[in-house]
Amino acid sequence: MLNIEKLSLSYGEIEVLHDVSLQVDHKEIVAIVGSNGSGKTTLLKSISGLLPVSSGRISFLDVDITHMRADRLVGMGLCQVPEGRHIFPALSVYANLEMGAYVCSGRKARAEFEKTIQFLFDLFPILEQRKKQKGGTLSGGEQQMLAIARALMAAPKLLMLDEPSMGLAPLIVRDIFKTIKTLNHEGLTVLMVEQDVQASLAISTRGYALQLGRIVLEGSGQELLANEEVKAIYLGKRKNA
Amino acid sequence: MRYLLRNTNLRIALFLAVIPLFLPENLFPVLCLGAIYSIAALGMSLLLGYAGQISLGHAAFIGIGAYTTAILTTQFNWPVLAAFAAAIFVSSVIAYIIGKPILKTKGFFLALATLGFGEIFFVFTSRTDPVIGGLVGIGGIPYFSIAGYEFSSYVQMHYLYWTILLGLVIYSQNMVNSRSGRAFRAISTDELAASTMGIDVAKYKLRIFVLSAAYAGIAGSLLATYLSMTQPYGFRVDLSIFIVLAVIVGGMGSLWGVVAATVVLTWLKDEQLSQYQEYSALIYGIILLLILIFVPQGLGSLGQRSFQWMKDRLGKAYRYRSNRS
Numbered sequence: 001m002l003n004i005e006k007l008s009l010s011y012g013e014i015e016v017l018h019d020v021s022l023q024v025d026h027k028e029i030v031a032i033v034g035s036n037g038s039g040k041t042t043l044l045k046s047i048s049g050l051l052p053v054s055s056g057r058i059s060f061l062d063v064d065i066t067h068m069r070a071d072r073l074v075g076m077g078l079c080q081v082p083e084g085r086h087i088f089p090a091l092s093v094y095a096n097l098e099m100g101a102y103v104c105s106g107r108k109a110r111a112e113f114e115k116t117i118q119f120l121f122d123l124f125p126i127l128e129q130r131k132k133q134k135g136g137t138l139s140g141g142e143q144q145m146l147a148i149a150r151a152l153m154a155a156p157k158l159l160m161l162d163e164p165s166m167g168l169a170p171l172i173v174r175d176i177f178k179t180i181k182t183l184n185h186e187g188l189t190v191l192m193v194e195q196d197v198q199a200s201l202a203i204s205t206r207g208y209a210l211q212l213g214r215i216v217l218e219g220s221g222q223e224l225l226a227n228e229e230v231k232a233i234y235l236g237k238r239k240n241a
Numbered sequence: 242m243r244y245l246l247r248n249t250n251l252r253i254a255l256f257l258a259v260i261p262l263f264l265p266e267n268l269f270p271v272l273c274l275g276a277i278y279s280i281a282a283l284g285m286s287l288l289l290g291y292a293g294q295i296s297l298g299h300a301a302f303i304g305i306g307a308y309t310t311a312i313l314t315t316q317f318n319w320p321v322l323a324a325f326a327a328a329i330f331v332s333s334v335i336a337y338i339i340g341k342p343i344l345k346t347k348g349f350f351l352a353l354a355t356l357g358f359g360e361i362f363f364v365f366t367s368r369t370d371p372v373i374g375g376l377v378g379i380g381g382i383p384y385f386s387i388a389g390y391e392f393s394s395y396v397q398m399h400y401l402y403w404t405i406l407l408g409l410v411i412y413s414q415n416m417v418n419s420r421s422g423r424a425f426r427a428i429s430t431d432e433l434a435a436s437t438m439g440i441d442v443a444k445y446k447l448r449i450f451v452l453s454a455a456y457a458g459i460a461g462s463l464l465a466t467y468l469s470m471t472q473p474y475g476f477r478v479d480l481s482i483f484i485v486l487a488v489i490v491g492g493m494g495s496l497w498g499v500v501a502a503t504v505v506l507t508w509l510k511d512e513q514l515s516q517y518q519e520y521s522a523l524i525y526g527i528i529l530l531l532i533l534i535f536v537p538q539g540l541g542s543l544g545q546r547s548f549q550w551m552k553d554r555l556g557k558a559y560r561y562r563s564n565r566s
Binding site: 048050069070071072073074075079080081082086087088089090091098099100102103105150151154 | 420423424426427430431433434436437438439440441442
C-alpha cells in the first residue's frame, strides 16, 4: 500500500534521514520505534507531504506521492494524526469532527457523514457525551481520541499516527492502543511512530527500529519485542540478563 | 441561526434606510465615510478575524483602488462604473502578485512585509509626478454614477454606500459559514492541523488576502469619488492601522461589530480629533489598550454579553422568587 524507497531528507545542510526504505501492506499495523531525535516524526512528515524530500521515492496505492502536497494526500486517503494532537481548541468536539470531514463534499458525503460520526461515537463514547464541549477543555487522552476520530472522518485508507501515547497516562495509552487494534480489525491500515516500544510493538504486525535516521532493524512485532538488541536499546534490559 | 442573522441584517437595513430622515446634516459625512471605511474593515475582518493573517499595508490597496478610479476617470474619461470595476480588478491582481511570496511569512514578518508594501506604494505615488500628480495627487474625479444617474448629495451617497456595504456583509456572512469559512478558521487556529485536514493552506491564504484587497479596492474607488480627489498622504500607514484598529475594536469575529466600530472611529477621527492629527497614533494606542483590557472580544460581543448578563440577572430573581413561595 505504502512504499518508501531510499528516502533521504535534510534540514538545510544536515541530513536527518538516510536511505530509509519501508513498506506498509494492506490491513497491517506497522510501528516505527526509536528514541528522541531518531527521525520518526520527520519520516512521517515527509510521507504526509509536510516536509520536502531530498531524494528517494514514496508511493501510495501505486501512485508516486513523493512531492505531493499534504492537503491532496488527505483526499487520496492518507491521513495523519499530528504529534501533539493539534485539535482545534476553540471549536466544539462536534465541530472538530466536522472539520475532519472537510475533504468530503456532496450529497452522498452528507449521509456518509452521519454514519461515520455514529461509528466514531460508538468507538469513543466519551466524545459523544462531550460533543458540545470545546476541544480545548478535554483531557489529554480525550484530545488524542478526538484527534484520531477527526482523522477518521476523512475515511482514510491509511492512518498515520505520530506518537499517540505522548503525554498520556499508561492506562489511557492502553485504551488508545486497544482502539487502534479494533480499528485495524475493521480493515484500517495503520502506520505509527512511537516511543512506547512495548505497547506499540505488542499490537503491531510488523515493526521497524529507527536510529539516527537509519532503519537498523525490522521484523514482526513479536520478533522485535523478543530481539535482544531492542531490549537493550529501548527497553533498558541488559543483553546478558 | 441563519434566519436570525438575516433578521439582524434586515433590522439594520431598515434602520439605515430611515436614519437620513432624523440625522443632523453635519453627521452625514461621518456616515458616508464610515460606510466606505467599513468596506475596507470588513475585508480586514475576514483576513484578520477569520483567517488570522495580518496586513499593515491595506491602505495601499485602498490607494490602488482610488488611484485606478482617479486615473481612468480623469485621464481616460472612463465612466465611473467601469473605473469602479477596474479598481476592484487592479487591486485584486496586485494583491495576488504580492500575496504569493508575502504570505509565506507569518505573524510579525507578515506584518512587516505588508507594512513595507504600503510604504512602497506611498513612495511610488508621491514620486511619479507626470502621471499621477505626485504629492498633489489627482483632483476632479466625478461623482459616482450609474447609467447617467449621479450620486451627488450626501443622502444619495449614504444610500449608495450602505447598500454596497450591506451586500458585502451578506456575502461575507455566507462565506464565513461556508466550507471556505471553515477552512479559514482552521488556518487561523492551526496551520499544521488545517493541512492534515486536507485544506490547501497556501491557496486559502492567498484567496482571503486577494478578497480583502478587493474589498479595499472597492472602498478606495468609492473614496475617490466621494472626495473627488486622491493624494498619497491619504493612504499611508495610519489608515492601515485605523482599519486594523476598527477590526480589533469591533471584535474579531463580528462583522456588524466591525462596521459599528468603524463608524464610531471615523466619527472620532474626522469630527472630534481632526485638529489633533499628530497625536493619532497615541490616541489609537490608548483606544487599543482600553479595548484589549476591558472588552477583549470587541464591541461586537457587548450586545450578546449584556443580553447574557440580563438573562442571568432575571434568572436569579426568578429563582429567588420561586424559592420563597
